[in-house]
Amino acid sequence: MSASLPDLSGRHVVLGVTGSIAAYKSALLVRLLKKAGAEVQVLMTPGAERFIPPLTLGTLSEKEVLTEIFPENEEGSWTKHVALGQWADLFVVAPATAQTIAKLAHGFCDSMLTATALSARCPLLVCPTMDRDMYRHAATQDNLERLREIGYAVMPAEHGELASGLVGKGRMPEPEAILERGAEMMGDEHKPAADRASDSDTFPLTDTEVLVTAGPTREPLDPVRVLTNPSTGTMGYALAEAAARRGASVTLVSGPTTLDPPPGSEVLHVQTAEEMNEAVQARRDTADYVFMAAAVADYTPADPSSTKRKKEDTDEDLALHLCRTPDILKTLGAYKRPDQVLIGFALETDDALENARHKLEEKNLDWIAVNNPTEEGAGFGPTNRVTLLRRNGPAEELPLMPKADLAKALLDRVLMSHQEQG
Numbered sequence: 158m159s160a161s162l163p164d165l166s167g168r169h170v171v172l173g174v175t176g177s178i179a180a181y182k183s184a185l186l187v188r189l190l191k192k193a194g195a196e197v198q199v200l201m202t203p204g205a206e207r208f209i210p211p212l213t214l215g216t217l218s219e220k221e222v223l224t225e226i227f228p229e230n231e232e233g234s235w236t237k238h239v240a241l242g243q244w245a246d247l248f249v250v251a252p253a254t255a256q257t258i259a260k261l262a263h264g265f266c267d268s269m270l271t272a273t274a275l276s277a278r279c280p281l282l283v284c285p286t287m288d289r290d291m292y293r294h295a296a297t298q299d300n301l302e303r304l305r306e307i308g309y310a311v312m313p314a315e316h317g318e319l320a321s322g323l324v325g326k327g328r329m330p331e332p333e334a335i336l337e338r339g340a341e342m343m344g345d346e347h348k349p350a351a352d353r354a355s356d357s358d359t360f361p362l363t364d365t366e367v368l369v370t371a372g373p374t375r376e377p378l379d380p381v382r383v384l385t386n387p388s389t390g391t392m393g394y395a396l397a398e399a400a401a402r403r404g405a406s407v408t409l410v411s412g413p414t415t416l417d418p419p420p421g422s423e424v425l426h427v428q429t430a431e432e433m434n435e436a437v438q439a440r441r442d443t444a445d446y447v448f449m450a451a452a453v454a455d456y457t458p459a460d461p462s463s464t465k466r467k468k469e470d471t472d473e474d475l476a477l478h479l480c481r482t483p484d485i486l487k488t489l490g491a492y493k494r495p496d497q498v499l500i501g502f503a504l505e506t507d508d509a510l511e512n513a514r515h516k517l518e519e520k521n522l523d524w525i526a527v528n529n530p531t532e533e534g535a536g537f538g539p540t541n542r543v544t545l546l547r548r549n550g551p552a553e554e555l556p557l558m559p560k561a562d563l564a565k566a567l568l569d570r571v572l573m574s575h576q577e578q579g
């Protein structure tokens with residue numbers, strides 16, 4: 158392996174190649190991935206074969222390139238796309254044409270590439286590559302936005318001279334840049350599929366629906382002012398990602414955050430507590446596990462103004478009339494199915510355990526994770542220290558750790574207990 162390349166030994170990369178003149182660059186990408194130590198499976202759309210022969214990519218990757226979802230020999234296995242989706246640690250589509258982007262955004266499944274993308278549980282990276290006006294067309298931009306919403310990473314096209322002779326955005330990023338981004342996306346915590354399987358084998362979440370809420374809510378005072386809180390959404394996003402990695406079908410209801418959508422989750426964006434309530438209650442009947450990690454506002458302005466409130470020309474203070482928001486979790490608790498697991502989060506600055514235990518009972522929860530935001534490293538930052546309380550069970554103090562690790566630790570505990578009972 159070359160010194161300047163990331164170490165991808167043992168990693169499995171699926172590379173989707175679609176019908177663009179830039180497909181020649183994917184040969185270089187395959188070489189780089191292989192040099193970095195990755196195993197590479199190339200999938201081509203039928204259109205891509207007009208630009209670069211499968212023999213080239215097959216030879217470089219040392220694996221037969223796959224195109225059709227149905228095998229030529231009818232007796233062969235047609236579930237290869239599912240196996241590949243499980244095998245992959247990273248799925249890159251480079252170059253990604255407007256056509257394939259549209260198909261991915263809408264769940265089409267008409268080639269080995271699109272079928273495998275639907276089966277994949279790993280991070281997906283799409284590199285849009287097309288002519289300038291196709292790239293900036295509202296339909297393409299909408300489709301790219303949809304891909305981001307459903308958890309795909311999109312690497313923006315580069316500016317430069319295009320095959321048509323036009324100059325603008327539409328070029329495929331250089332293979333080195335794609336390799337770097339892909340390696341980042343796998344990261345240290347994205348272990349090879351073989352190791353990851355051992356996590357999910359112990360506490361898998363296949364055929365399971367997980368609903369997660371995250372982030373703050375924003376309660377409008379008028380069109381330009383809101384009441385909100387400093388929640389970043391990190392805990393909920395980490396939980397959504399960890400659950401999707403174990404095979405769950407995850408819906409993340411998110412208040413406003415600056416985070417990228419976690420891979421493998423459907424993300425529903427909301428602003429207010431009322432909107433979050435609607436989104437959550439609409440899913441409550443089918444959810445098996447609900448992690449209510451959002452910092453939901455308890456109060457909202459009773460009478461938000463439809464025009465910007467003017468500052469009065471007096472020195473008088475302004476009194477706001479606030480009314481209660483719906484308690485989303487309490488409503489879930491009231492309608493809870495016996496086999497449904499509800500997990501709440503509580504920020505407590507005093508009498509933490511007593512208050513949290515009270516909430517656990519009052520809201521009919523199975524678990525509550527409580528933390529004190531005034532403690533060093535706990536609360537709104539990248540790390541947290543929580544005590545996990547279980548209904549009719551003991552409290553467990555977990556050490557200070559990054560929220561991604563905490564998400565895994567919480568899942569392990571909840572799933573272990575549920576599987577013991579189940």
Ligand code: C5P
Pocket residue numbers: 430449450451452453454455482483484485486487500501502503504516
């Ligand atoms: O009552 P408290 O706000 O401390 O309870 C915290 C838990 O309740 C969190 O899981 C939070 O997401 C949830 N909650 C809710 N609806 C509210 C307020 C809090 O679901 N209006």
